[in-house]
Amino acid sequence: MTPTTPEKTDTPTPILVVKDLNVVFRVKHHAVPIIKNISFNLFPKQTLGIVGESGSGKSVTALSVMKLIDTPPLLHMTGQILFQGRDLMTLSNRQMQPLRGKELGFIFQEPMTALNPVLTIKDQLVEMIRNHLKVTRREAVDRAVSLLTEVGMPNPGQRMRNYPHQLSGGMRQRAMIAMALSCNPKVLIADEPTTALDVTIQAQVLELFRTLQEERQMSLLFISHDLRVIAEIADQVMVMRDGKNIESANVDRLFHSPIRAYTRELLGLIRYQ
Amino acid sequence: MFQSKWTYIGAVIIAVFALAAIFAPWLAPYNPYDMRLAEQLSLPTLEHFMGQDANGVDIFSRLMHGARISLSVGVIVVLISGTIGITMGLVSGYYGGWPDTILMRLVDILMAFPGLLLAIALVSVLGPNILNVVIALTVLGWVSFARLVRGQVLSVKEREYIQAARTSGQSDARIMVVHIFPNILSPVIVQATFSVAGVIIAESSLSFLGLGAPPGTPSWGAMLSEGKQVILEAPHVSIFPGLAIMLVVMAFNFLGDGLRDRFDPKSTIN
Amino acid sequence: MMISENILECTDIIKHFPVRGGIWRKGRNRIHVLNGISLTIHKGEIMGLAGESGCGKSTLAKAIVNLSPPSAGQILYNGRRVSLDSAREKKRFYKDVQMIFQDPFASLNPRHKVGGIIGEMLRIHGASPADTENAVLLALKDVGLDSSALDKYPHEFSGGQRQRVAIARALVNHPKLLIADEPVSSLDLATQHRIIELLKSLKSRYDLTVLFISHDLNLIADFCDRTAVMYMGSICELISADQLLTHGRHPYVRALIDSIPISDPRMRMKKRTLVSGEVPIAGDLPTGCAFHPRCPHRFDPCDVHTPRLRSLTADAHQVACHLY
Secondary structure: OOOOOOOOOOOOOOOEEEEEEEEEEEEOOEEEEEEEEEEEEEOOOOEEEEEOOOOOOHHHHHHHHHOOOOOOOEEEEEEEEEEOOEEHHHOOHHHHOOOEOOOEEEEOOOHHHHOOOOOOHHHHHHHHHHHHOOOOHHHHHHHHHHHHHHOOOOOHHHHOOOOHHHOOHHHHHHHHHHHHHOOOOOEEEEEOOOOOOOHHHHHHHHHHHHHHHHHHOOEEEEEEOOHHHHHHHOOEEEEEEOOEEEEEEEHHHHHHOOOOHHHHHHHHHHHHO | OOOOHHHHHHHHHHHHHHHHHHOHHHHOOOOOOOOOHHHOOOOOOOOOOOOEOOOOOEHHHHHHHHHHHHHHHHHHHHHHHHHHHHHHHHHHHHHOHHHHHHHHHHHHHHHHOOHHHHHHHHHHHHOOOHHHHHHHHHHHHHHHHHHHHHHHHHHHOOOHHHHHHHOOOOOHHHHHHHHHHHHHHHHHHHHHHHHHHHHHHHHHHHHHOOOOOOOOOOOHHHHHHHHHOOOOOOOHHHHHHHHHHHHHHHHHHHHHHHHHHHHOHHHHOO | OOOOOEEEEEEEEEEEEEOOOOOOOOOOOEEEEEEEEEEEEEOOOEEEEEOOOOOOHHHHHHHHOOOOOOOEEEEEEOOEEOOOOOHHHHHHHHHHEEEEOOOOOOOOOOOOOHHHHHHHHHHOOOOOHHHHHHHHHHHHHHOOOOHHHOOOOHHHOOHHHHHHHHHHHHHOOOOOEEEEEOOOOOOOHHHHHHHHHHHHHHHHHOOOEEEEEEOOHHHHHHHOOEEEEEEOOEEEEEEEHHHHHHHOOOHHHHHHHHHOOOOOHHHOOOOOOOOOOOOOOOOOOOOOOOOHHHOOOOOHHHHOOOOOOEEOOOOOOEEOOOOO
């Protein structure tokens, strides 16, 4: 009946603040700006959806927050990335490592390439857990089983002994999500996590994201090219094009009274279908 | 074209040797068969800057003529074995089935023999001369091309543009030559470059063992072998042909490495 | 005289691949990809073929164009069995039947120029250089590209433009039947929209019959006349495309429709019933109805008897489900 606006009466402090992010790549001896003055806030327990067509810079934005962009393409990066008040921009790669995976979880689009093909799911989960938390191997295995159960993996005890190629696409993405969740991150960054999945599995995984966020009280940065998926999952939305922020708004406002022509155009494309 | 200076250096060395080989009859300061027994084993001088060998022949002139044998054997063997190997690999990879199985088992068997021993055996049976060296090294050489090409064809033939070509109604032969081959050419060229180096070493080894060029012919391997007997009193007789072999083989390997880097799709992103 | 002639009739198409399960089981196991597909395409229609990845829709397309001939079953093109034994038969068949592939980055030979890629189609059939050039330019113009494309390589184009080149290649010989295998699914939405509009206009200009394969039910509903939905190598429903989203009856088809994200955040909480589980990993075909392990409505006969396609109404709506 009423619009489902998220419960946000007080004004909490954002857990992640990105301010004037500029990312410049080096392409054949030329400096090419990829991200131009992007700023956004991610609040606790909320989902910020970033949507845009391919080449809009949405994935680069996600990777920039993790500082995961390699220096050959990257020329320089300026601005502020404040995670719980700490500016990640000033941290070295070495200082970032304890944060990646532990505080900031990351989920890739294609789990087949993001999971190591020669290790079992169990090995990868246990390694991830023991990397960040001081637990025995035994405890790590128990934790792995409960994580896989939490993400809805069928027969977790048995499936965890499989290699990635032995799992279906949906199970692989569940395993990937379990890895991202393994150290209870406060922020989960998901880059097109359902794009490689079939529509029935996509629906299941979106449902899973909603449940997990509810139970774990996480913040979610959700990247997608598909506005319909964003409509299903996001509280706030940022529309990107050519590395620029075209429009940011509450999801209800964005879908029902978009301001910018480009947003209306994108919405027109999904309504046409 | 050349990304690293080593590739460039390799190409220049090869060009110098190739020019020396082609124009040896005109450029060489002396006749490579002109024996001056009185001057045998003389050390490098201003007139003979690499010295003279056991028969008093000018080593520099012999090296220039020897380059003709080494380089032409290298190039000819790679051209013939490459053509055979590429054809076999294309057909085998494209059609699969039992011809493929038979061919690949044959390749496995040939690969299981130590190459040089097999070449020695073949040349011994056929008789020691340059033509038989070429034959023996070709018999060994096509295998690596066939295996490489077959593997490449297996991956390329599943690409959609090959399927699109098949749905245009053209013949299999045309698909292999016009559509598949250009897409696997890069690794083949790299392989060919390394193969030339390998063949030059093999030819030198056979000649060193007296199984290559007939005695007296200027050949690097044979020169090395002749120098071996006098290595203590006249080391220059073996050092210069040894250096020549080393330089050429190294140059081809530099070129091969450079080409491989260049053809690597990841290196074009820059 | 029939009103609509059948341009293509597939009967009981079966396709299986042998699995190499180690030394001991060699040749024993087979993955069944198509389990007896029968499908008729009428001249002039756009037939949709929907289903999720691995359901066999691309395999069926490849069986029809003989890229991967079926293990059993019969394919009739214009009432005649397709045989491509001689070079002549091959040329004649592929002049009439053409295919567009999913990934325009993979379907164009990276070493050939666009002019050569399209022109080759004509030269194979013996066209003169002058005729070839004219026809290529005409085809390029029809897909919205100009003569500057001729001397460019595929990598110089965007995804949408490459797909236009692929369409020009498929249409340059004026085929009768066009098989489009997910032709827009690798493109951005806006580009998808433009390519679909292009295909609509070319369909009438070239007087085409189209088999349009897609996982996107919205796209099928918009573009096609009729559609078949496949699940694990069988057709589970055959329905006119404009009724698909509203009148689809098979539980799997309903699940597909309900899984489509709704583009309105206000509707988010009105959650539909989602099917649980996933398609079994290759080879493990369930007994009875292939969908029964995931089906919310399964009852007695489902795990024993395989349901056959049955007409629901007088029109061509057919469903393979024991519920109906």
